[in-house]
Amino acid sequence: MERFLLDVAHLLAGGLVLTSFMLLYQTRMSSLLAVFALQAVVLTLSVAWQAHVQNAPHLYITAGIALVLKAIIIPYALSRVVRSLGIHRSIETVGGIGPTMLAGMGCVALSMVVMLKATATANPLAREDLAFALSVVLLGLLMMVTRRNAVSQIVGFMSIENGLILAAAGAKGMPLVVEISVAFSVLVAFIVIGVFLFRIRERFDSVELQALDDFRGERR
Amino acid sequence: MAVSATLAAIAVLLGTAALAIAIHRRPFATVLIYCICLGVCLVLLALAGTSLIERGPVQHLTLPIGLPWLGARFRIDALSAFFQVVINLGGAAASLYALGYGRHEEAPGRVLPFYPVFLAGMNLVLVADDAFTFLVAWEFMSLSSWALVLAHHHDRENAEAGYIYILMASFGTFALLLAFGLLAGPSGQYAFGDIRDMAHAGWLEGLVLVLALVGAGSKAGLVPLHVWLPLAHPAAPSHVSALMSGVMTKVAIYGFIRIVFDLLGQPRWWWSLVILGLASVTAVIGVLYALMQRDLKRLLAYSTVENIGIVFIGLGLALAFTANNMAAPAALAFTAALFHAFNHALFKSLLFFGAGAVLTATGARDIEKLGGLILRMPQTAFVFLGGVLAISALPPLNGFVSEWLMFQAVLLSPDLPQWGLKLAVPAVGAMLALAAALSAACFVRAFGIVFLGRPRAPEAATAIETDSASRASMFTLLGLCLAAGILPGLLIDAIAPVAAGLVGQSMPPQASISGWSIVPVAESRSSYNGLLVFGFITVSTLVTIQFIHRFASSALRRAPPWDCGFPSADPATQYTADSFAQPVRRVFGESVLLARDEVDMSPPGDPRPSRLTVTVRDVIWETAYAPISNLISRTAEQLNHLQFLSIRRYLSLVFGALIVLLLGVAVWA
Incomplete structure (x- = not known):
């Protein structure tokens, strides 16, 4: 039974990493948002499973927040933003998809090496969870670095946050207040970024970061 | 009692600074502030003088301020008292001088508030008895003097001098901070009393010695840390220049003595080798550059470097003997x-x-524009000549006595057991002699070009004698120079408790020797009687004058002086400062001074004037500082691009840094 609980936790956390790779792979805006919603669902399942395993009912609340905010509200709002701003439906990447995927694999390997070494004495449940969480964070950062479009950078940012929640759920004893405040800070960040997106659009007729750089008079 | 009185006087100085901020616009502010400073300096001088002469006991006081577990500790022993005498003597003279000189200040608001703070800071360094108070007071002194250097900051050169000064001062304080950190040990015992009682490891003591040399040496002007000094000292108003050069460098020497002689315990013999090497190079390099300068105040600042070298030679010798x-x-x-x-x-x-008086009277610092001032400013010329004689170490003035004592110590070096020292000390003595000779040449040049001959520029021709307060201050100092020169025994006896406290013994008491002679080691070896020399010089001069006037022809005949065959009477045909310095420049030319004489001779028939261009560059600056400064500015230029990256690149940097750190963890763990 113990073994089964652990395996399912691994499966779900691994699924989260897999969805991160899917995010990296997407070249169309609509599918990107759909995958992001999928990642949030997997996160919900993972956190809920942790709640079940750890016998920590407050984690269900975290899972609920993830489901409502990240799987439903934010993807819906983002897709409305995309539609209302008339953003290009295709995503411009830096350096191509293939190399990015390879770099992502490197990131995952690195986080495995680091985390498994660093947490040798920790609870096996938390241990794998932390390694996967770090991978998700790194992949999110990688996504922010390799995308030129502001919306896809937001998605990268949100997926970093998903990784953090996974780590928080895996570590026992994280107070509920912290998780809720993290969730709300993400919401606030989303609102602020959304407002900025509209303002940027108003001024530059585009949300490509290139336009901002051109405005600052930079050469590439 | 003495400690609390001293601290009260320092507090009065700080209060004076606040007062100066309030009233600096009023016309009477200058006189009032300098009068208060003069009074407080005299009080401090009297306090320190009595405790030095009466050989009072060591006095402590702890105030509940500063670090909570430490408090601010103060202590006055013979060493502090001696340096307090030096500093407040200089401070009182400068304040008296400034009563006259300060009236020419265009922006008194930039000088008046900082001047008392500067005095207070220097006094506070001397009475501090824990590392924290010491460093705070030290920084106080540095920053207030920095503000004074920048008093005339509109001058580009001054702004640059201030910048270099603050850099070097911070660097020096940093070195001292590390030195005290090492001395205090892992338990953080910053009180000097605790440090004194602790035993330190050998390597640690060596490191502290180096740090103290860097920290105190950069403030004192030891080569190669002297670069700021010839820039910053002349940049300040003249009375502050005098304080910085004559007095602040003594505080630095005090800091060095306090750390190395007092806190470090039994010295090793190789320490003295390091100090003697640096000090003799300092003495020679300092005077060589002094000889090349055309700016009178910068010449004096370089001469300060030389004299600091001489003092450090004495300290190095003392360490060598103590170690054995x-x-x-x-x-x-x-x-x-x-x-x-x-x-x-x-x-x-x-x-x-004197330089300040000349500067006020003529507005020129370049000595090539001066000349003939002995007729326009006879009293200033007289005291300046006295100062020149003293610094050139001519009897019967005080400079001779101290350098003579130094040579007596050098002559005792064959008794040292280590061959390294046996060979090195005579070489150091030779360097000392070279420095003394070059210094005489340097000041013959300075006095001769400034005060003798004919005016080289109209400003010098219309100069007028300086005011009475300035003259009073200068005559007092000259009188003290003479007194210390003809009655050196009194001063040696006053120093005796300091020496007894730090090297275990003092020189034999000189007061008991008949006829005011001084005998450093033994009567059979050497002795000097300043009074006798003074009497002889005075009497023989008077007799000669009488003799000449008695027997010389009294018929007066005025005739045109021989003009070397050139009928032109232009002042520019006179001997110049650069031509006086040329032989020395030739000797040390390319290697030490990086000096270049470029002659641009116009061909026959070409009416343009021929030109001789002399450039002298500071070899230390060129070899040690310029590369560092270039490297830093180049790096800064490169890093400047980082300020204008796009968001995505910043994110990439963060991402890259994270990856590198994680890789480090993965590999290292």
């Missing part, structure tokens, strides 16, 4: 060093005051 348990020679060398520090405070202040 030869207390009597150590006391001789130590006394010579302190004697010279005292002398230098007197005559360097005097010379800077």
Whole structure:
């Protein structure tokens, strides 16, 4: 039974990493948002499973927040933003998809090496969870670095946050207040970024970061 | 009692600074502030003088301020008292001088508030008895003097000098901070009393010595840390220049003595080798550059570098003898060093005051524009000549006594057991002699070009004698120089408790020797009687004058002077400062001074004038500082691009840094 609980936790956390790779792979805006919603669902399942395993009912609340905010509200709002701003439906990447995927694999390997070494004495449940969480964070950062479009950078940012929640759920004893405040800070960040997106659009007729750089008079 | 009175006087100085901020616009502000400073300096001088002469006991006081577990500790022992005498003597003279000189200040608001703070900071360094108070007071002194250097900051050169000064001062304080950190040990015992009682490891003591040399040496002007000094000292108003050059460098020497002689315990013999090497190079390099300068105040500042070298030679000798348990020679060398520090405070202040008087009267600092001032400013010329004689170490003035004592210590070096020292000390003595000779040449040049001959520029021709307060200050200093020169025994006896406290023994008491002679080691070896020399010089001069006037023809005949065949009477045909310095420049030319004489001779028939261009560059600056400064500015230029990256690149940097750190963890763990 113990073994089964652990395996399912691994499966779900691994699924989260897999969805991160899917995010990296997407070249169309609509599918990107759909995958992001999928990642949030997997996160919900993972956190809920942790709640079940750890016998920590407050984690269900975290899972609920993830489901409502990240799987439903934010993807819906983002897709409305995309539609209302008339953003290009295709995503411009830096350096191509293939190399990015390879770099992502490197990131995952690195986080495995680091985390498994660093947490040798920790609870096996938390241990794998932390390694996967770090991978998700790194992949999110990688996504922010390799995308030129502001919306896809937001998605990268949100997926970093998903990784953090996974780590928080895996570590026992994280107070509920912290998780809720993290969730709300993400919401606030989303609102602020959304407002900025509209303002940027108003001024530059585009949300490509290139336009901002051109405005600052930079050469590439 | 003495400690609390001293602290009260320092508090009065700080209050004076606040007062100066409030009233600096009023016309009477200058006189009032300098009068208060003069009074407080005299009070501090009297306090320190009595405790030094009466050989009072060491006094402590702890105030509940500063670090909570430490408090601010203060202590006055013989060493502090001696340096307090030096500093407040200089401070009082500078304040008296400034009563006249300060009236020419265009922006008194930039000088008046900082001047009392500067005095207070220097006094506070001397009475501090824990590392924290010491460093705070030290920084106080540095920052207030920095503000004074920037008093005339509109001058581009001054702004640059201030920048270099603050850099070097911070660097020096940083070194001192590390030195005290090492001394305090892992348990953080910052009180000097605790440090004194602790035993330190050998390597740690060596490191502290180096740090103290860097920290105190950069403030004092040891080569190669002297670069700021010839820039910053002349940039300040003249009375502050005198304080910085004559007095602040003594505080630095005090800091060095406090750390190395007092806190570090039994020295090793190789320490003295390091110090002697640096000090003799300092002495020679300093005077060589002084000889090349055309700016009178910068010349004096370089001469300060030389004199600091001489003082450090004495300290190095004292360390060498102490390391070999030869207390009597150590006391001789130590006394010579302190004697010279005292002398230098007197005559360097005097010379800077003279330079300030010349500057006010003519507006020119370039000595090639001066000349003939002995007729326009006879009294200034007289005191300046006295100062020049003293700094050139001519009897019967005080400079001779201290350098003579120094040579007596050098002559005792064959008794040292280590061959390294046996060979090195005579070489150091030779460097000392070279420095003394070059210094005489340097000041013959300075006095001759400035005061003799004919005016080289109209400003010099219309100069008028300086005011009475300035003259009073300069004559007082000259009188003290003479007194210390003809009655050196009194001063040696005053230094005796300092030497006894730090090197274990003092020189034999001189007051009991008949006829006011001084005998450093033994009567059979050497003795000097300043009074006798003074009497002889005075009497023989008077007799000669009488003789000449009696027997010379009294018929007066006025005739045109021989004009070397050139009928032109232009002042530019006179001997110039650069031509005086040329032989020395030739000798040390390319290697030490990086000097270049470029002759642009116009061909026959071409009416344009021929030109001789002389450039002298500071070899230390070129080899040690310029590369560092270039490297830093190049790096800064490169890094400047980082300020204008796009968001995505910043994210990439963060991402890259994270990956590198994680890789580090993965590999290292």
